[in-house]
Amino acid sequence: MQESKPRPRTLAASGSSWLLLLYLAAVVPDGVLQTRAQPDSNGFISIDCGLAGPSYVDETTNLTYQPDAAFTDAGENHNIPSYNVLPGLQGLYGDLRSFPNGTRNCYTLRSLTAGNKYLFRASFMYGYYDGLFIPPVFDLYIGLNYWATVEGWSLERSALWWEAIVVVPDNSVQVCLVKTGATTPFISGLELRPLKSSMYPQVNVTQGLVLVSRHSMGQTGTTIR
Numbered sequence: 001m002q003e004s005k006p007r008p009r010t011l012a013a014s015g016s017s018w019l020l021l022l023y024l025a026a027v028v029p030d031g032v033l034q035t036r037a038q039p040d041s042n043g044f045i046s047i048d049c050g051l052a053g054p055s056y057v058d059e060t061t062n063l064t065y066q067p068d069a070a071f072t073d074a075g076e077n078h079n080i081p082s083y084n085v086l087p088g089l090q091g092l093y094g095d096l097r098s099f100p101n102g103t104r105n106c107y108t109l110r111s112l113t114a115g116n117k118y119l120f121r122a123s124f125m126y127g128y129y130d131g132l133f134i135p136p137v138f139d140l141y142i143g144l145n146y147w148a149t150v151e152g153w154s155l156e157r158s159a160l161w162w163e164a165i166v167v168v169p170d171n172s173v174q175v176c177l178v179k180t181g182a183t184t185p186f187i188s189g190l191e192l193r194p195l196k197s198s199m200y201p202q203v204n205v206t207q208g209l210v211l212v213s214r215h216s217m218g219q220t221g222t223t224i225r
């Protein structure tokens with residue numbers, strides 16, 4: 001197991017190549033609670049954190065993004081000034097939920113299949129929503145297990161994201177934002193995708209993977225998805 005933390009990825013960076021580089025991290029989520037919001041027919045959960053309005057369909061992916069109120073009881077919604085959001089990123093990144101109170105605030109993802117492998121992606125755009133001009137630094141956990149430190153804001157309007165692949169032992173899991181300093185944790189998007197159990201055989205119930213970077217080898221031009 002390596003000690004280094006994943007570097008954040010910025011949407012502003014153009015990928016000339018794609019290669020999945022993952023490092024091993026011990027990530028085992030704990031189990032939890034009630035039932036409210038459901039995965040879609042593909043088993044996907046796509047949450048636009050801080051979205052005040054109804055669900056919407058993303059034009060690029062055709063995926064339906066839900067508001068986050070059914071997934072967390074804490075925090076408050078904020079919009080980012082539109083001039084601080086890069087063109088094309090307004091959907092997921094135009095709003096966020098911040099957690100000014102408490103050190104540990106969580107999203108609960110329910111109706112999962114215990115023992116299945118899932119890809120988690122958490123996305124962040126600060127966009128000076130609070131007018132403080134101090135990009136926050138805080139930690140992410142999956143259940144009780146450290147996932148990542150949200151930091152590395154290189155560009156003023158950069159969007160950062162972290163991914164992990166984990167076997168979820170229960171039918172629900174919490175993704176938590178943990179305050180580690182003076183700044184206020186926040187999140188823009190949270191996505192969950194089920195994976196076939198044959199994918200990423202390194203991942204089992206005691207061991208997860210955290211994304212380091214992803215490149216398309218030989219591709220030219222801008223980032224694709």
Ligand SMILES: *[C@@H]1O[C@H](CO)[C@@H](O)[C@H](O)[C@H]1NC(C)=O
Pocket residue numbers: 060061062
């Ligand atoms: C999105 O969904 C609509 C309606 O189901 C379909 O007509 C369209 O082709 C889809 N677009 C993409 C990019 O998949």
Ligand SMILES: *[C@@H]1O[C@H](CO)[C@@H](O)[C@H](O)[C@H]1NC(C)=O
Pocket residue numbers: 074075076100101
């Ligand atoms: C944070 O705590 C203050 C003081 O108790 C309260 O007024 C405020 O509504 C809380 N905000 C959130 C988002 O929970």
Ligand SMILES: *[C@@H]1O[C@H](CO)[C@@H](O)[C@H](O)[C@H]1NC(C)=O
Pocket residue numbers: 202203204205206207
């Ligand atoms: C998970 O994989 C690691 C590395 O291959 C192995 O050491 C560990 O025993 C595995 N855990 C289980 C529960 O199979």
